[in-house]
Amino acid sequence: MKNSALFQNWGRFKKGMDPESIQLAFANHLEYSLSKDQYTATLRDMYTSLALSIRDRLVERWIRTQEVYYEQDVKRVYYLSAEYLMGRVMTNNLINLGMYEQTVEAMNAVHVDFKSILEQEPDMGLGNGGLGRLAACFLDSMATLSIPAYGYGIRYEFGIFDQEIRGLEQVECPENWLQYGNPWEIARPEKTQRVRFQGRVEHVRQPDGSIRAEWVDTNDVIGVAYDTPINGYANETTNTLRLWSARASKEFDLEYFQHGDYMKAVEEKNRSETISKVLYPNDQVYQGRELRLKQQYFFVSCSIQDIIRRYLVNHDDFDQFAAKNAIHMNDTHPSLAVAELMRLLVDEYNLAWEKAWEITTKTCAYTNHTLLAEALEKWQVSMFENLLPRPLEIIYEINKRFLRQVSLRYPENPDKMKQLSLIGEGEEKRVRMAHLAIVGSHSVNGVAALHSRLLMERELNHFYQMFPERFNNKTNGVTPRRWLAAANPGLARLISSTIGEGWVTDLFQLEKLAEKASNQGFIEQWRDVKQENKEDFAALVRDMTGEIINPESIFDFQVKRIHEYKRQTLNILHVVYRWLSLKRGEARDYAPRTFFFGGKAAPGYYMAKLIIKFICHVADMINKDPQTNDLLKVIFLPNYRVSLAERIFPASDVSEQISTAGYEASGTSNMKFAMNGALTVGTADGANVEIREAVGDDNIFIFGLNAEEAAELGPRYNARDYLGDQVLEHVLSHISRGLFNPEDPALFHPLSDMLLGRDKYLNLADFHAYVQCQEQVDALYKDQMEWTKKCILNVARMGFFSSDRTISEYNKDIWKAEPVTVTRGEGKTPDAQGGGDCGGDQ
Numbered sequence: 001m002k003n004s005a006l007f008q009n010w011g012r013f014k015k016g017m018d019p020e021s022i023q024l025a026f027a028n029h030l031e032y033s034l035s036k037d038q039y040t041a042t043l044r045d046m047y048t049s050l051a052l053s054i055r056d057r058l059v060e061r062w063i064r065t066q067e068v069y070y071e072q073d074v075k076r077v078y079y080l081s082a083e084y085l086m087g088r089v090m091t092n093n094l095i096n097l098g099m100y101e102q103t104v105e106a107m108n109a110v111h112v113d114f115k116s117i118l119e120q121e122p123d124m125g126l127g128n129g130g131l132g133r134l135a136a137c138f139l140d141s142m143a144t145l146s147i148p149a150y151g152y153g154i155r156y157e158f159g160i161f162d163q164e165i166r167g168l169e170q171v172e173c174p175e176n177w178l179q180y181g182n183p184w185e186i187a188r189p190e191k192t193q194r195v196r197f198q199g200r201v202e203h204v205r206q207p208d209g210s211i212r213a214e215w216v217d218t219n220d221v222i223g224v225a226y227d228t229p230i231n232g233y234a235n236e237t238t239n240t241l242r243l244w245s246a247r248a249s250k251e252f253d254l255e256y257f258q259h260g261d262y263m264k265a266v267e268e269k270n271r272s273e274t275i276s277k278v279l280y281p282n283d284q285v286y287q288g289r290e291l292r293l294k295q296q297y298f299f300v301s302c303s304i305q306d307i308i309r310r311y312l313v314n315h316d317d318f319d320q321f322a323a324k325n326a327i328h329m330n331d332t333h334p335s336l337a338v339a340e341l342m343r344l345l346v347d348e349y350n351l352a353w354e355k356a357w358e359i360t361t362k363t364c365a366y367t368n369h370t371l372l373a374e375a376l377e378k379w380q381v382s383m384f385e386n387l388l389p390r391p392l393e394i395i396y397e398i399n400k401r402f403l404r405q406v407s408l409r410y411p412e413n414p415d416k417m418k419q420l421s422l423i424g425e426g427e428e429k430r431v432r433m434a435h436l437a438i439v440g441s442h443s444v445n446g447v448a449a450l451h452s453r454l455l456m457e458r459e460l461n462h463f464y465q466m467f468p469e470r471f472n473n474k475t476n477g478v479t480p481r482r483w484l485a486a487a488n489p490g491l492a493r494l495i496s497s498t499i500g501e502g503w504v505t506d507l508f509q510l511e512k513l514a515e516k517a518s519n520q521g522f523i524e525q526w527r528d529v530k531q532e533n534k535e536d537f538a539a540l541v542r543d544m545t546g547e548i549i550n551p552e553s554i555f556d557f558q559v560k561r562i563h564e565y566k567r568q569t570l571n572i573l574h575v576v577y578r579w580l581s582l583k584r585g586e587a588r589d590y591a592p593r594t595f596f597f598g599g600k601a602a603p604g605y606y607m608a609k610l611i612i613k614f615i616c617h618v619a620d621m622i623n624k625d626p627q628t629n630d631l632l633k634v635i636f637l638p639n640y641r642v643s644l645a646e647r648i649f650p651a652s653d654v655s656e657q658i659s660t661a662g663y664e665a666s667g668t669s670n671m672k673f674a675m676n677g678a679l680t681v682g683t684a685d686g687a688n689v690e691i692r693e694a695v696g697d698d699n700i701f702i703f704g705l706n707a708e709e710a711a712e713l714g715p716r717y718n719a720r721d722y723l724g725d726q727v728l729e730h731v732l733s734h735i736s737r738g739l740f741n742p743e744d745p746a747l748f749h750p751l752s753d754m755l756l757g758r759d760k761y762l763n764l765a766d767f768h769a770y771v772q773c774q775e776q777v778d779a780l781y782k783d784q785m786e787w788t789k790k791c792i793l794n795v796a797r798m799g800f801f802s803s804d805r806t807i808s809e810y811n812k813d814i815w816k817a818e819p820v821t822v823t824r825g826e827g828k829t830p831d832a833q834g835g836g837d838c839g840g841d842q
């Protein structure tokens, strides 16, 4: 539709960014969007009105950005991820728009407490942990670097569960983030895609003699788009996060309606809509549930169809497809993109297989996120046969052609075919999703230098030999807007007043802080900021848990998903060890320390839940001990999530990154902590290795086995070899004798059995080195000047760990999209546009 009269003013941003304009917009939304007045407006209404006011300003830039992308027919980057752990977005949007201060002023002027408005926003928790948070950081960096990018995913109605601690254990509660509506998103009920499931495939001979596959008698589900604007920092770029929500298809309903079974029809409708109902709460574990496979195909199919639709607005054939589109798979969850792009090109657009395959492999790229065998997705072929018969045929055809290539390359080695095949032949045939992703991509990357090296040398060595040119590393990063500028305003202010504000988009500028690291005045200012953050956090802890903690103590955190490989066990063993040493009156030079734990356990992960329970029991006992209380406290922080993380990092002194070397792909909380001036106690694992290189050996506490040593020890590991230490023996016998739970002494036997048995994660092998390392931490903390100097040097050397650096590398090496500067434009109307695919409605 073209209506120049209606859109005459397009291209000029009409909404003011000054406090008066914000105040007016806020009042207008309260009255006209929410129909509330001074008597009826609740805090939540005020939050919603402010969010809508901010969204208006985003929308202007959003429409302009999409116009520019269309006009310039840019190459677009499509980031496919089953998870986006966005957290709250209001502060981030305000900072990126450059209207944070003005908004604070506007709210003050109308006597509204801005802080409590921010607290109204529910976390957008559409992810489990690191992988989903990475996707969120990447969206921020892509927009800030002016890359024409889209995030695609699933609009889960229920994100990651809320964790409560009741009776000293985890209880999962549903998290209903959409309960009061979501003011940031725009529903596009007209932007739908049809996704087929089940049915059967007919191979029909065409008049020209060729054979065409038709996927028929399917049960279809409709994907409805919900768009959220993602704006860059201090630029006009506003990209799109498009999440798909499942809706029943009319035809599907009709069948039942025609048979007069109204209730059955509604029931079936419900069934289709469960696809986007809930996020699977597993992290780093594969669970072969059919609904999960449905979720994956659902969002991948919607997204690929949408990508092709958008491409065809400006193009008549697929010759330019790979030049105009980069599709990135965040782990294997979206790896069906390879099969779906092939299916659409071959079945729907009649491309020859070879041509379609060339386009697909040139377009797709894949990031591997794990070294854990149990995390690899291997879907049963029988499930595919029923649910996705045509994509399965496509996968078989890809495999047939690939194995032909393998046998030509290794004519003397038939084992290679078995090792590389997309189909695993165990007791049951399974599709190996990582193999599909690798074969269908031109780039395969790991997420830290060590991780990428181990993939090439070990886990994916067969593929590395076959396609060495595809493999590369992209060390993770985090966005300094959220994790420093927004989360730690005190430190951000100190940094900006010292070196200017350039660091926000060029984090390497933090290096300029290094020369201040020995400056006494600066050190004192730095300590004041940290102390204030710790006091704020102590108040939050009191509100959350009722515990009173000493803000002068070392704040030591291990916050991340609960996992055996992350070794919260090693941490809590050391805490108990420390407590027993104190009680035995051993003259140890401990500084007062508060050990914080936080993280969710997957509801079906027995050992992880037992570990939480154990930490809570230990905390309950230790915190009640007057003999040790001034030196030792233990707090389990319930419901670890992005908004809580934003309070934790600024208040942290010590960052615990103690996974068994060779198991943590990268980690990103290690980066957030160091960026906020905490010192790392960690193993030589994941990105810890690169953090050590960046900050220097003297400014980090690295202990224990390295990845090679751990792998070598593994098969001959005997936990009892490490029991020489009397106190450690005591710790373990206390656990097995039930000191921490006299009512049920056997409660933690599975834990002590694990630690003393065939512990895959070698807790006791690293225990001694860990204890020693922790004593060095105490010693250093007593010299506050030296301690703070090291903290400053950590922050100064964090430039490399900005996700801006990561995304620049992805773009330079993999996507090769041209950054596009979005300017306000001079009253351009959407006249030039065709295909009805314009503006914010892309």
Ligand SMILES: *Cc1c(COP(=O)(O)O)cnc(C)c1O
Binding pocket: 128, 129, 130, 133, 559, 560, 561, 640, 641, 642, 645, 666, 667, 668, 669, 670, 672
């Ligand atoms: C950064 C972050 C993670 C990832 O933490 P790791 O320690 O790297 O596993 C998980 N959850 C939240 C809420 C985060 O902010």
